[in-house]
Amino acid sequence: MQTPETRPSTDVPAVAKAYNGVDRNAFVFGLNPQAELWNxxxxxxxxxxxxxxxxxxxxxxxxxxxxxxY
Structure with a gap:
């Protein structure tokens, strides 16, 4: 049986994070990955x-x- 220390975390983060730790839904001006989502x-x-x-x-x-x- 798994203990709380070895059990995988099932917590869902409150904010969708990008790989670099930046919020993907944030409106950031300029050429960046967030621009593609907003576009x-x-x-x-x-x-x-x-x-x-x-x-x-x-x-x-x-x-x-x-x-x-025509």
């Missing part, structure tokens, strides 16, 4: 916003294609 999150929000906008009947792509003659 992906904002891209997902933008894509979803465009889908909702398109479903509402306002399509930028359809208007552009109509303008150039």
């Amino acid at each position: 992906g999150r904002l891209a997902m929000i933008g894509f979803l916003a465009y889908l909702v906008w398109d479903l509402a009947g306002y399509s930028v792509l359809r208007d552009v294609l109509h303008f150039i003659g």
